[in-house]
Amino acid sequence: MIRKMITKGIQTKYLLHTLALLGVALLLSGAGVWTYVRKELTESITNKYVFMNEKLGIALDGLYRKSDNVMADCILYEEVQKSLQVRELEDVEKHALSKYFAYVDLEYVEEYCYVDNKQNVYHHSYSNLTYEEVKNSGLEAELGDAYSRTVWFWKEDTLFGGTEPALFVGRYVRSMNYAHSPGMLFFKMRTPFLDQIIKGDQEVTSQAVTGILDADGRACTLWTRREDGEAIGKMVWQEIKKTGGSRMILEGKRVKGGVLCAYRQKESQMTVFTFVPDSTLTGGLTQVLQVMGIIYLLVLAAAVVLSLYFSKRFTRPIQEISDAMTGFDGQDFTRTVHVQTNTELDKIGDSYNEMLGKIQTLLEEIKDQEKELRISEMNTLMSQINPHFLYNTLDTIYMLARMNGEETTMRMIEALSRYLRLSLSKGENLVTLEAELENVRSYMEIHQIRNENLFHYEIDCQVDPEKVWVVKLILQPLVENALKHGFADRFEGGLIRIRVTEEAEGILICVFNNGSAMPEAVMEKLNGLMKLPFGEIKKAFPEKKRGYGMINVVTRLRLKYGEEVKMWYETQETGTNCYVLLPKESAES
Known part of the structure; x- marks a missing residue:
């Protein structure tokens, strides 16, 4: 039948040229789509x-x-x-x-x-x-x-x-x-x-x-x-x-x-x-590969038969499909194909559009998984303690200390219990400023018992602590750094002052210690954390454990407030100030 249809030289030449052009177009588009799909599918499986x-x-x-x-x-x-x-x-x-x-x-x-x-x-x-x-x-x-x-x-x-x-x-x-x-x-x-x-x-x-x-x-x-x-x-x-x-x-x-x-x-x-x-x-x-092969075979078969009758009619839609497929850059998924010839070309266009939709859905799923991993990572940072086990254990230790009349031990257990309850806060990431200050106060009381006469503390809150909400556990790492590094060479007379004020830009929290001033190089590196892209924050201190507490604080602040939050260190003749500026709208209830 095909031999009967191909009776004139012009038809033979047209068919050969049509098949050649169509073959090139399908080959190029198939190679591009195949390479892209292979890359994305491989990455998806690897990420899994x-x-x-x-x-x-x-x-x-x-x-x-x-x-x-x-x-x-x-x-x-x-x-x-x-x-x-x-x-x-x-x-x-x-x-x-x-x-x-x-x-x-x-x-x-x-x-x-x-x-x-x-x-x-x-x-x-x-x-x-x-x-x-x-x-x-x-x-x-x-x-x-x-x-x-x-x-x-x-x-x-x-x-x-x-x-x-x-x-x-x-x-x-x-x-x-x-x-x-x-x-x-x-x-x-x-x-x-x-x-x-x-x-x-x-x-x-x-x-x-x-x-x-x-x-x-x-x-x-x-x-x-x-x-x-x-x-x-x-x-x-x-x-x-x-x-x-x-x-x-x-x-x-x-x-x-x-x-x-x-x-x-x-x-x-x-x-x-x-x-x-x-x-x-x-x-x-x-x-x-099998699906793409079947589709391409159907296209070639249709081209051999139908190009003899509808050459002029098919030239335009074929060119549209070729342009759309070869022009796909892997980003613009709105460039779909719309042909209406009531032939197999419509199926090719629909298959291409469906394939674009599947690729776009796959990319969106990968992005959602990455977002969920970030949220999971933040939750993991905050959920490392089994509360029921700790509370029961602390209650047991407290009763033993009470039976033995160990007042200092009882005070420390009470402070630790308050600290843990406020730290866990039933899994919530945001707490009132009042709860956060109570948390850090319990933490400092524990260290006052452990290190008698090492330091005393002052808390000056000039805002309503019940109406201001903050990410929990941001003050404790700052105070811990002051105790560990600021008072490393001090044995008594230390001072830690926490001051909260309302500024035009937002809520300003200042943690001051009168210990050894932070080295300039360390201060510059810590101040640079807020300027780093989010994915680079954890790599700031790869060679040492020092700085992990700050990275934890900065990571959680950035996850909550984005680029609006600010945090920096300043040194003075005796001591170091750490400032945290929270966006006003995000901090108020």
Whole structure:
């Protein structure tokens, strides 16, 4: 039939030229769209795994904090403290103490071993292990110089008769009342202990290689269905050991065969990694390629048949489609195609418009995810404390202090309780100025008890504190900096003055200390924080921990007030002033 239609040379030439031009247009537009879609789809998948790996890292943080809390509870246990005294425990007491550790609030404990400072060993059956066996196991060497810190380490089990390496949780146990030599407490954890962080994220293990490496690059556990998981773990370690810091140290870094995400847990120095192979990144592109191929085949078939009858009619809409597709710059999504020929060209235009709409929706979803991550990051900064646990613990300590008549301890607990309640404020980010001043007053009272005669404070509020609202916990870090750095060389006679006034530009808060003046270089760097783009604030002090409190304050102020808030330091002959100027409309109720 086609041969019958192609009877004249002019028709043949027109068809060949039409097919050539159409082929070039489709090739160019397809390459542009394909490149753009591939880039955006790859970035979307990478961002998904970065977010999932960060969730796993945060879960690992939670496991460490839980183990640290359990260790702290064990140290504070009365019988444990008695075992560190000079007097030996009775046999009954030793037996009870050895059984106590079997009921700690920590899941998946396989074995435990506690050694007091008199070389007594407490185990399931405390006489089964000797001090020499514990000493020769090398567990004590893993604690190193960790004076009062919980240590995680991956080690061969030479103490409990195991045949495989295992995760150990250890800590020195020190007396709370006497300067005696410390004891040691070790928990050997079963494999499901670390498996807890992967629960609910089975998609990670099905599409990628996820695992945990210790500080020396040994694989503590691997979650994968690939046979080359161990080889990938070694390759991952070569990349991870080049980085420093903690939390998200690698966010979608391109490596051989895929991309790599890694989260280093600060205290244990263990790293959760997710390696996403290229096959996962490009898996969705195959369907896109098939759809584009089908569309282009339909276009070519229609062009062969219909160009013979409707050459003049189709020239204009074909050119419109070609111009729209080749002119797409990846930003202007309003340049859609509108053709009405009652042919397949209409479908091509509609498919192109639908594809633009999907790309625009994908970009908007990515932006929304980034916004949610920023909000989540701010909430994470404010929600690191379990309030019910703290309140119950403080109440218990307060009653014990009251029973023993320890007035100073009672005062400190009352101040700390007020401080925590105001700090948490039921999860709200904004509090009244009255609550914020009460919060910092409790904080300073605690330090006055701890450092008698070091300083006194004054609070001068010239506005109605009940009608002014501020971001909570902005004064406490400023006062903490004054105590830590301003009074570093002072032992008495310090002064901290907090003054709140209403200015034409807004509410001005000034925190003054009469300690050592801030060095000029540090002041210039801190004053420059407010001028940095939002994404660069956290990178201002990458080499030191100093400045983290200021970065926290500046980040939260910028999240709430944007560019309108101002904050700066000024020094004088004796002392330093820190000013915070809040926008008037945002601060008033």
